[in-house]
Amino acid sequence: MTSSLPRDMFDRACPSRVMPFQIGDKWTAMVVLCLEHGPRRFSELRVPLRTVTAKVLAETLRAMQRDGLVVRDAYDENPPRVEYSLTPLGRSLLTLIEAARAWCAENMADLLAARAAHESRRDGPRPGGG
Amino acid sequence: MTSSLPRDMFDRACPSRVMPFQIGDKWTAMVVLCLEHGPRRFSELRVPLRTVTAKVLAETLRAMQRDGLVVRDAYDENPPRVEYSLTPLGRSLLTLIEAARAWCAENMADLLAARAAHESRRDGPRPGGG
DNA sequence: CGGTATCCTGCTAGATACTG
DNA sequence: CAGTATCTAGCAGGATACCG
Numbered sequence: 001m002t003s004s005l006p007r008d009m010f011d012r013a014c015p016s017r018v019m020p021f022q023i024g025d026k027w028t029a030m031v032v033l034c035l036e037h038g039p040r041r042f043s044e045l046r047v048p049l050r051t052v053t054a055k056v057l058a059e060t061l062r063a064m065q066r067d068g069l070v071v072r073d074a075y076d077e078n079p080p081r082v083e084y085s086l087t088p089l090g091r092s093l094l095t096l097i098e099a100a101r102a103w104c105a106e107n108m109a110d111l112l113a114a115r116a117a118h119e120s121r122r123d124g125p126r127p128g129g130g
Numbered sequence: 131m132t133s134s135l136p137r138d139m140f141d142r143a144c145p146s147r148v149m150p151f152q153i154g155d156k157w158t159a160m161v162v163l164c165l166e167h168g169p170r171r172f173s174e175l176r177v178p179l180r181t182v183t184a185k186v187l188a189e190t191l192r193a194m195q196r197d198g199l200v201v202r203d204a205y206d207e208n209p210p211r212v213e214y215s216l217t218p219l220g221r222s223l224l225t226l227i228e229a230a231r232a233w234c235a236e237n238m239a240d241l242l243a244a245r246a247a248h249e250s251r252r253d254g255p256r257p258g259g260g
Numbered sequence: 261c262g263g264t265a266t267c268c269t270g271c272t273a274g275a276t277a278c279t280g
Numbered sequence: 281c282a283g284t285a286t287c288t289a290g291c292a293g294g295a296t297a298c299c300g
Contacts, residue, residue, distance in 0.1 A: 021159075022152045024151060043282075055274080066245055067241050068243070068247075082282060092237050095233070096230065099226055099229040103226050111198060114198025114219065115196055173261070183295075184263065184264090185263090211261075211262090212261080
């Protein structure tokens with residue numbers, strides 16, 4: 001297990017920014033999902049999270065360490081190796097993420113429909129002309 | 131029912147910004163909670179949400195209308211009266227908010243403890259001196 | 261009362277270059 | 281590989297003034 005993470009992991013998972021909620025910072029929930037099945041290296045995380053810069057990912061991981069959501073293990077090898085993994089506390093967020101996904105599965109279509117209806121009202125209502 | 135909203139509604143509810151997740155924009159979840167038991171007027175919402183400016187509250191409510199989470203009803207009276215209420219879609223967010231609260235009840239203490247431990251490590255580790 | 265318009269600022273996050 | 285340092289741009293959100 002813990003085979004390498006798919007590049008399109010979050011292309012499928014979230015029509016991302018339309019979700020009406022967010023766990024922690026922008027990337028926190030996705031990091032949790034990436035670590036769900038075992039420890040991952042820094043550059044391994046950058047594969048599915050491919051639009052995140054090293055700086056921002058490092059900041060995200062530091063914040064998550066501070067909050068006790070992940071632990072960082074550095075091995076004194078060459079080339080250097082660092083692994084991040086979920087703590088029990090971080091793992092507990094998975095239930096919340098599951099709830100969020102369930103909400104999406106049930107209600108996202110309605111939200112998107114409402115948004116589309118709003119758009120068409122804005123662009124071309126024309127009650128008698130179209 | 132729908133008596134006026136308490137000023138300290140969110141002082142108690144959330145040690146706000148420490149929650150490791152957020153529903154929608156900064157104020158969305160709180161607006162949903164405010165509307166849980168019935169329609170509310172604009173200025174009524176500003177009581178518990180007292181640090182939000184009119185501009186930002188108006189923007190939040192417009193975004194929520196766009197997404198079909200709330201409806202806006204304007205009555206042609208003097209003085210003017212406008213009421214906001216939850217749609218079924220908006221109401222469906224309550225289950226998610228409940229899940230978030232449950233997580234907090236169970237895990238917030240751990241998160242805060244981790245953060246405090248991190249702080250003391252940063253300020254004065256002094257392994258042999260204190 | 262229920263907003264809008266305008267200006268301004270702080271913070272987030274991107275690009276780029278560099279280090280152990 | 282796994283980051284850090286520095287600079288900068290964009291935008292959310294605050295203050296203030298004004299409108300129907």
